[in-house]
Amino acid sequence: MRLSWLFPGWTLISSASAYQNTTISPNCQNACQLLQVAFGPTAVQYFAQDNFTIWDAKQQEVRYACRFEPSNTTDVAAGLRILTGAWCNFAVKCGGHSRDPDFSSSVGGVTIDLKNMNGVEAANNGTRARIGGGAVTADVYAALDARNLTFAGGRVGSVGVGGFATGGGTSPLASRHGWAIDSIYEYELVLPNATVVTVDEHQHPELYWALRGAGGGNFGIITSFVIQNFPQGQLYAGSRAWNGNYTERVIDEVYNLYTSQDNNSNMSLEYYYGYVARSDNYSLAANVRYYDPVEDPQVFDRLDSIPAIARSQRNITLGNLAGPGHIPATPPPLRHLFQTTTNFPSREWLQNSLRIFREEIGEVKSVEGINPQLITYPIPSRAIRGMTVRGGNALGLNGVQGPLFVTLLSTAWASAEDDARVGEFYDRVFKKLEDSAQSLNVYHPYKYIGYGRLGQDIFSSYGEANNERLVQVQESVDPQGIFTSGGLCHGGFKLR
Ligand SMILES: Cc1cc2nc3c(=O)[nH]c(=O)nc-3n(C[C@H](O)[C@H](O)[C@H](O)COP(=O)(O)OP(=O)(O)OC[C@H]3O[C@@H](n4cnc5c(N)ncnc54)[C@H](O)[C@@H]3O)c2cc1C
Ligand SMILES: *[C@@H]1O[C@H](CO)[C@@H](O)[C@H](O)[C@H]1NC(C)=O
Ligand SMILES: *[C@@H]1O[C@H](CO)[C@@H](O)[C@H](O)[C@H]1NC(C)=O
Ligand SMILES: *[C@@H]1O[C@H](CO)[C@@H](O)[C@H](O)[C@H]1NC(C)=O
Ligand SMILES: *[C@@H]1O[C@H](CO)[C@@H](O)[C@H](O)[C@H]1NC(C)=O
Ligand SMILES: *[C@@H]1O[C@H](CO)[C@@H](O)[C@H](O)[C@H]1NC(C)=O
Ligand SMILES: *[C@@H]1O[C@H](CO)[C@@H](O)[C@H](O)[C@H]1NC(C)=O
Ligand SMILES: *[C@@H]1O[C@H](CO)[C@@H](O)[C@H](O)[C@H]1NC(C)=O
Ligand SMILES: *[C@@H]1O[C@H](CO)[C@@H](O)[C@H](O)[C@H]1NC(C)=O
Ligand SMILES: *[C@@H]1O[C@H](CO)[C@@H](O)[C@H](O)[C@H]1NC(C)=O
Ligand SMILES: *[C@@H]1O[C@H](CO)[C@@H](O)[C@H](O)[C@H]1NC(C)=O
Ligand SMILES: *[C@@H]1O[C@H](CO)[C@@H](O)[C@H](O)[C@H]1NC(C)=O
Numbered sequence: 433m434r435l436s437w438l439f440p441g442w443t444l445i446s447s448a449s450a451y452q453n454t455t456i457s458p459n460c461q462n463a464c465q466l467l468q469v470a471f472g473p474t475a476v477q478y479f480a481q482d483n484f485t486i487w488d489a490k491q492q493e494v495r496y497a498c499r500f501e502p503s504n505t506t507d508v509a510a511g512l513r514i515l516t517g518a519w520c521n522f523a524v525k526c527g528g529h530s531r532d533p534d535f536s537s538s539v540g541g542v543t544i545d546l547k548n549m550n551g552v553e554a555a556n557n558g559t560r561a562r563i564g565g566g567a568v569t570a571d572v573y574a575a576l577d578a579r580n581l582t583f584a585g586g587r588v589g590s591v592g593v594g595g596f597a598t599g600g601g602t603s604p605l606a607s608r609h610g611w612a613i614d615s616i617y618e619y620e621l622v623l624p625n626a627t628v629v630t631v632d633e634h635q636h637p638e639l640y641w642a643l644r645g646a647g648g649g650n651f652g653i654i655t656s657f658v659i660q661n662f663p664q665g666q667l668y669a670g671s672r673a674w675n676g677n678y679t680e681r682v683i684d685e686v687y688n689l690y691t692s693q694d695n696n697s698n699m700s701l702e703y704y705y706g707y708v709a710r711s712d713n714y715s716l717a718a719n720v721r722y723y724d725p726v727e728d729p730q731v732f733d734r735l736d737s738i739p740a741i742a743r744s745q746r747n748i749t750l751g752n753l754a755g756p757g758h759i760p761a762t763p764p765p766l767r768h769l770f771q772t773t774t775n776f777p778s779r780e781w782l783q784n785s786l787r788i789f790r791e792e793i794g795e796v797k798s799v800e801g802i803n804p805q806l807i808t809y810p811i812p813s814r815a816i817r818g819m820t821v822r823g824g825n826a827l828g829l830n831g832v833q834g835p836l837f838v839t840l841l842s843t844a845w846a847s848a849e850d851d852a853r854v855g856e857f858y859d860r861v862f863k864k865l866e867d868s869a870q871s872l873n874v875y876h877p878y879k880y881i882g883y884g885r886l887g888q889d890i891f892s893s894y895g896e897a898n899n900e901r902l903v904q905v906q907e908s909v910d911p912q913g914i915f916t917s918g919g920l921c922h923g924g925f926k927l928r
Pocket of ligand 7: 674675676677711713714715716
């Protein structure tokens with residue numbers, strides 16, 4: 433039975449956690465003991481012995497052998513040696529924003545939680561910063577905000593840089609600074625054989641290319657990043673909400689902004705179209721930003737000529753906008769599903785996507801706690817052009833005529849009993865979204881890994897040549913296949 437999160441301190445007992453009976457292998461019991469001997473009791477936590485909280489309920493339910501919390505690169509390498517020596521499965525966690533078990537919460541094995549490795553040090557007179565492999569977005573914004581600097585960070589403070597800045601990293605600043613992976617100068621990486629290497633344009637260039645796009649978890653454990661900083665003080669941040677009468681007009685105007693302002697490097701926006709179970713209707717909201725503190729930026733005048741039911745605006749730093757870095761234990765986490773698709777701009781497709789969402793919502797209206805949000809925003813031409821720097825990245829978007837539209841359907845719900853129903857809703861919606869894109873001749877195969885659903889063929893979507901090249905890089909650094917679907921670190925989107 434599920435207990436309400438209205439009662440703080442009560443724990444969520446999911447009706448049928450598939451993991452409550454996971455047995456811990458002797459190998460992993462042994463590994464946890466060895467880790468504890470090597471690093472002491474504070475670096476090793478056992479399941480259910482503290483208030484460990486991770487973003488998604490499906491990962492929260494996972495029964496792991498123990499959690500190892502290394503404090504530096506040497507410890508990560510030594511810990512990895514212990515795990516491979518004991519032949520115990522493991523998962524690597526940064527911000528923990530994945531949606532499936534074993535991505536960053538190990539089923540029956542060891543979760544290597546990098547949370548203590550979250551330092552941020554400005555370097556080169558503030559043009560760069562070195563950040564720990566366990567830093568979350570809020571850690572980086574906070575350190576840089578204080579110096580009127582920023583980076584190509586994301587929208588939510590608790591998202592880990594580890595997953596974000598290896599898969600793509602779509603930023604509210606993308607129209608000025610591109611995607612996060614294209615402003616990373618260097619990775620420090622613990623290879624599968626526990627050797628520590630510095631990966632940059634000149635040292636291990638193949639790995640440098642591969643790390644920028646393949647997500648975490650295919651080549652080893654990243655213990656630090658060197659990122660590019662940008663000057664940034666407060667920015668203008670607004671939000672708007674409209675009633676259902678204005679949906680089509682708003683989407684039309686959003687389309688105009690996404691396309692006509694493609695090369696405007698002063699602003700960004702995105703909308704959220706949701707189903708509201710409480711009132712059995714739909715919500716439409718948008719976040720708008722102008723990168724200087726101003727009053728009523730003119731670029732949003734036409735959008736603002738549409739009557740809104742709510743409108744707010746403020747001057748704020750990105751760190752304050754993105755919010756805190758921690759995941760609170762109450763309310764307990766919900767279950768989530770993400771899935772993504774990409775297409776070339778089409779006004780008609782954008783309008784169709786909302787209609788498709790409404791057509792298919794019926795079956796999941798009664799899902800307890802359902803909160804689906806359909807989000808489409810552009811990959812600006814600026815960001816696509818930025819994908820060629822320092823040898824390019826692995827995403828396969830070089831030379832594509834921008835902007836592209838990337839779509840995320842993000843749904844939260846409460847109970848495991850509804851997992852299949854939500855999954856089938858996604859199957860139907862994405863079939864129709866992609867059929868619509870195909871028939872309008874605006875389909876693009878690219879799938880953003882950060883918004884990927886398990887089972888989506890992310891790496892094929894980068895193009896066959898890139899996929900093969902990524903697999904080759906993986907094989908060359910991991911001949912034993914430790915970080916593959918058949919290996920010890922088998923969760924997440926794997927190249928092989
Ligand atoms: C609420 C929310 C908001 C989001 N907002 C944005 C956004 O604005 N822009 C955007 O682009 N994306 C966004 N995302 C998507 C997000 O970038 C991805 O889900 C990303 O993978 C999360 O990274 P993480 O470190 O938090 O997750 P984790 O689950 O900790 O990690 C993801 C994967 O990377 C691996 N990994 C993480 N760190 C390391 C490391 N140091 N070394 C090796 N492997 C590692 C993990 O093992 C795991 O397989 C958002 C997601 C959520 C849930
Ligand atoms: C876990 O084990 C108990 C006792 O054997 C059993 O009743 C229960 O159904 C199992 N749960 C799952 C999800 O398999
Ligand atoms: C977990 O949280 C509860 C409630 O906040 C607190 O009373 C308890 O001491 C915490 N337990 C641990 C091990 O931190
Ligand atoms: C790494 O952290 C450990 C504590 O776990 C400490 O003993 C060790 O000196 C640190 N090593 C380095 C190189 O900082
Ligand atoms: C920082 O800038 C000053 C002045 O330009 C220069 O003298 C100094 O060498 C720079 N330091 C670094 C670390 O680049
Ligand atoms: C940051 O910019 C603001 C506004 O221009 C200024 O008041 C403040 O002193 C600056 N802070 C730093 C550390 O430079
Ligand atoms: C949805 O319905 C509720 C209650 O009837 C109403 O208050 C709200 O304004 C409606 N929302 C929209 C976006 O139409
Ligand atoms: C749409 O407009 C009409 C007329 O103003 C109004 O009665 C109705 O409530 C509006 N619909 C919504 C969803 O707000
Ligand atoms: C943006 O600039 C690029 C390069 O100059 C150009 O190819 C593209 O068409 C421009 N986009 C728009 C919408 O004008
Ligand atoms: C962006 O801002 C700069 C500096 O304020 C300004 O010169 C430029 O014209 C703006 N660009 C657009 C497209 O508004
Ligand atoms: C943001 O700051 C500018 C410059 O100080 C000011 O003119 C404007 O009114 C502020 N905007 C908001 C929304 O507070
Ligand atoms: C570890 O793997 C790397 C990459 O394959 C290789 O160059 C290095 O020689 C290996 N080190 C050891 C000690 O085996």
